[in-house]
Amino acid sequence: MLRAERLSLGFPGRRLLEGLSLEFCPGQVWAVLGRNGSGKSTLLHALAALRAPQAGTTLLEGVPLDTMPRRRVARHIGVLLQEETHEFWGSVRDFVLLGRYPHVRSPFGWHIDDEAVARAEIESLHLTGLADRAFATLSGGERQRARAAALFAQRPLVYLLDEPLQHLDLPHQVAVLERLAHEAREHGAVVVMVVHELLFASRYCDRFLLLYGDGRFAHGGAQEVLDASHLGELYGFALDVVEAGRDRLFLPRRA
């Protein structure tokens, strides 16, 4: 569905990623792993056409993203940024409704369907009691839930998420991950998320993209890349593997 073709990313004088060609297929849940500054967010931005890559293209259903009107891109690709605004003057409901913007039919008002979708997503992230509160008065975790609700209200086919679990408490981390897995399994969505939580990555993701930050990358299923030697090299930190039930835990070795 979403394809990167010979994608190269970096800044003048620094190569982060060199020649990534990869197809993100419907139903797959991808984890993007790497150290700070290794180009994970830069890659997400390039995949969403929010920044031009140094070389290469991103294609959606075979069409280069940079030739598509923004609104059409936004109907298919939803993005949760690592840092989004804290300052919003309206209510939580107003905020979540803005996720429907790519689908609005009239420039003046929301359709009744848009309001129904927003209401459903507000409920799914347990924000119903906060719906009329000013967004700016929410706690960090509640704000992150409102952002997730707005993203789900967008109803995209491709989810690009930059650290979606930040600020969330444990039940809501699980709720967001379950929902993303559900979107992939039941609606054939593509999910690509930057995560640092290896346990959740191994539980909820079936494909992994490792960015080394020097141009190199590796990708594959859990059997191919999710082991102590790959991850040890990726993070530059010695890891021990512990099998616990159906989970494989990676523990940082004590200094």
Added chain:
Amino acid sequence: MPRAIGLVFLLFIAGASVLGSLAVGSVAISVADTWAALSGSLSGPASDIVWKLRLPRILAAFSCGGLLAMAGVLLQVLLRNPLADPYIFGVSGGAALGVLLAMLLGTGAMVQTGSGLAGAIAASALVFGLSFRTANWNPYRLLLTGVVVAAGLNAGLSLILVLAPQTAVKGMLFWLMGDLGYAEFPLPALLVLVTLLIVAMPLAQAMNVLALGRIKAQSLGVAVTGIEILLYGLAAVATVTAVLFGGTIGFVGLIVPHLMRMLGMSDHRWLLPSAVLAGGSFLTIADTIARSAWAPLQFPVGVLTALLGVPVLLLLLAGRGNAAR
């Protein structure tokens, strides 16, 4: 729909402020007589005062107030800065320099207006050119460029005030403080106000999204750069028009949008029309007080808006501090 009730209330306030101001002045005319003069069933000096003196000035006040409030709304979205006001891009300084230069040379009103327009366009084009030139545009560059250009223009204004003959200085100071006494043909300002509102309203949803930040707005399908240039252009036209009709009247563009947001009008589909109505009413009432409260002495309305605006703004800032805690 409390927002609809709020808008109806503002419409009522706007109507009342215009009609009330028509009846107020150094010559007492009752509301009934004012209404009769407006509908044409009364003639004589009272009718002339209403039609030829008060109505043009009140329409000019309402239009300028509406234009300044709208420019404030547009710029606060564009710069994502709650303290942005219509004068940051050098429009007022440029227009003031043009007008004062024409006054210094002793030209007529037409030349002054033309010269002011030229100055305003030159200054806003300079700020626009300098801040939008690079691909990596950001609001801070626009803010800083505007502040720096305004500082340069202010130096020019001070120079003119020093060089000008004593007799001309008072008129110049009145113009600088914002004065609606010379607005004889307000219809163009009203037309500009209505046109800008019609152009801006379909962009209201995009403005709501833009308030989430540039990148987020792009990811939601807003063609950010195009909209930003359009917003800049609309705000510049609104400010230039207001400045040419009323001089540099401060605080309306800054406080009216904030007051409307505090009343729950943060959605731009509601904020734009309500800010225009509230800004228009506010300036109409302020100008009526300025011209009648100490009659025959006339105050520049800009002094009054500042006297009213400063405490409101300070209260607002104190309130913001409390909310943050």
